[in-house]
Amino acid sequence: MSANVAVDVVLPCLDEARALPWVLDRMPAWARPIVADNGSSDDSVGIARARGVEVVEVVQRGYGAACHAGLLRATAPLVAFMDADASLDPRSLGDLMAVHESAPAARPHLVVGAREPVSREAWPLRLRVANRVLARRVRRSTGTELVDIGPLRLADTIPLQRLAIQDxxxxxxxxxxxxxxxxxxxxxxxxxPYLARAGRSKVTGTWLGAARAVHDTQRVLGA
Structure with missing residues (x-):
């Protein structure tokens, strides 16, 4: 790892060949992308490797499986997670880094990006309402002030690896x-900012996918 890398950025990926070049080209110089590929059938892996990006091939299907495999590969002081579908701008990582650095270093710090859609297409109303309900439940459970439990997150690497996340x-x-x-x-x-993604979401792009996502989050909250 280069001494200048401050954060490893885990990109859970499944058939994101359309979006991946844009995401990788906008990655800050101090960030090292790690593509956690979840069985892509397009050229996602080839695109990443052609740019010298590390690829973790994740056999177990699932968003969490891809995230966790990338987390275990991270070696930088900080680790971030960001969807590879061009719905999030890698340059937003600078905002999360600034907030992380502003907090006392006495305990680990998790920074979560609160999505602000730039258009209706970026985040359909039904999904925004569902996310608002979810965030309210998380606030009641944790006492945090989060308004969104989104796909852009940044934290201290070693403490996060030690949290033993199971999902x-x-x-x-x-x-x-x-x-x-x-x-x-x-x-x-x-x-x-939250942009219109390239292609259809594998999680919420269909009613079945959305139902599975709701079931997963409800199960975690119930536990």
């Missing part, structure tokens, strides 16, 4: 927040 599906972000709160971490939300 390997769509409940992974919620479990991350719950475990961090119970461990006494500082948890902060920061607004980030």
């Amino acid at each position: 390997r599906r769509s409940g992974y972000p919620v479990e991350t927040v719950l475990r961090a709160a119970r461990a006494g971490w500082t948890i902060t939300g920061v607004p980030v």
Whole structure:
């Protein structure tokens, strides 16, 4: 790892060949992308490797499985998670880094990007309402002020690896927040622009996928 790398950025990926070049080209120089590929049938892996990006091939299907495999590969002081579908701008990582550095270093710090859609297409109303309900439940459970449990997150690497997150599906972000709160971490939300993704979401792009995501998060909250 280069001495100038401040954060490893885990990109859970499944058939994101359309979006991946844009995401990788906008990655800050101080960030090292790690593509956690979850069985892509397009050229996602080839695109990443052609740019010299590390690829972790994740056999177990699931968003959480890809995130966790990338987390275990991270070696930088900080680790971030960001969707590889071009819905989030890698340059927003600078905002999360600034918030992380502003907090006292006495305990680990989790920073979560609060999505602010730039258009209706970026985040359909039904999904925004569902996320608002989920965030309210997480606030009641943890006492945090988060308004979004989104896919852009940044934290101290070693403490996060030690949290022993168990979910390997769509409940992974919620479990991350719950475990961090119970461990006494500082948890902060920061607004980030949310763009229209390239292609259809594998999680919420269909009613079946959305139902599975709701089931996963409800299961994590219930536990």
